Amino acid sequence: MLVLHGVTVRRGDNWVLKGIDLRIPAGRITAVVGRSGVGKSTLVATLNGLLLPDRGSIQAPDLGDLADSAVLRNHRRRTATIFQDHALIDRLSAIDNVLLGLADQRHPLSPLPWSEALRRRAAEALDEVGLLHRATARTASLSGGERQRVGVARALVRRPRLLLGDEPFASVDPSLVRQMSADFRTLTQRHGLSVVLVLHQLETARFLADRIVGLVDGCVAFDGPATAFDAETEATIFPFVPNNED
Incomplete structure (x- = not known):
C-alpha cells in the first residue's frame, strides 16, 4: 500500500523519525507500538499526509510519490483516520x-x-x-x-482504502476492548482495508494485528508478524526503566 524510504521528520529542534524504512502491506492490519515519545503519532501523520518528511520519501506504488501535490490529494481522498479522542x-x-x-x-x-x-x-x-x-x-x-x-x-x-488510527481504543472501557477490536477486525476485512493503528495495549496489538512495528527512539526496532512479537522483543521495545526513588 505504501513504501517508506529513509523517512526522517523533525519537529522543532527534535528529530522524531530517523530514517524509517517500512512497507505497509495492502489488506492487512499493522500495529505500531512503542513508548511515549518515540514517534508513533508522527508516523501516522506522515502516512496520511498531514506531515511531509524532511528527508526520504513515501511512495504509493499505484499513485506515485506523496511529495507530488496531485498524488498527495489522491492519496488523502482514499485515506481515513480515527483519532484518539x-x-x-x-x-x-x-x-x-x-x-x-x-x-x-x-x-x-x-x-x-x-x-x-x-x-x-x-x-x-x-x-x-x-x-x-x-x-x-x-x-x-x-x-x-x-x-x-x-x-x-x-x-x-x-x-477508504487505507484506514489509520491513533490509539482508537484508548477511551474505551478495558472490559470492552477485546470485543470491539474483534468487531473492528471483521469490519476492516469486510471492506478489504489496509489498516495502520497506533496501539498502547500490547495484548490488543497481538490479538488484532497481522503485523507489528515496534519503534525505539524514532527508529524501527521490530517489524514482523504479530506472532513473532515475543517477550524478548517486548523487552527491546519497552526496556525496563529503574525507579531511582527511595
Whole structure:
C-alpha cells in the first residue's frame, strides 16, 4: 500500500523519525507500538499526509510519490483516520458527526442540507457499527464505546482504502476492548482495508494485528508478524526503566 524510504521528520529542534524504512502491506492490519515519545503519532501523520518528511520519501506504488501535490490529494481522498479522542462535536448528533467525514464532498459554505444520498450513506455506516438506533442522539450523551464506534463510522463513510488510527481504543472501557477490536477486525476485512493503528495495549496489538512495528527512539526496532512479537522483543521495545526513588 505504501513504501517508506529513509523517512526522517523533525519537529522543532527534535528529530522524531530517523530514517524509517517500512512497507505497509495492502489488506492487512499493522500495529505500531512503542513508548511515549518515540514517534508513533508522527508516523501516522506522515502516512496520511498531514506531515511531509524532511528527508526520504513515501511512495504509493499505484499513485506515485506523496511529495507530488496531485498524488498527495489522491492519496488523502482514499485515506481515513480515527483519532484518539475521536474528534467528535458533542452538540451534533451521531449521524451529523458521521457526515463530517464527507465534508470534502460539498462546499464548506453551502447553506443547503446534506443530500438524501449522503445521509443514507452515513446511516449505513452507523448501521455497520451497530449504532443506527442512536443516529439522532447528541454525541455528548453517548458512552465511550459508542463514541468510538461513531468515529469508526465517520472513517468508513469515506469508503477508504487505507484506514489509520491513533490509539482508537484508548477511551474505551478495558472490559470492552477485546470485543470491539474483534468487531473492528471483521469490519476492516469486510471492506478489504489496509489498516495502520497506533496501539498502547500490547495484548490488543497481538490479538488484532497481522503485523507489528515496534519503534525505539524514532527508529524501527521490530517489524514482523504479530506472532513473532515475543517477550524478548517486548523487552527491546519497552526496556525496563529503574525507579531511582527511595
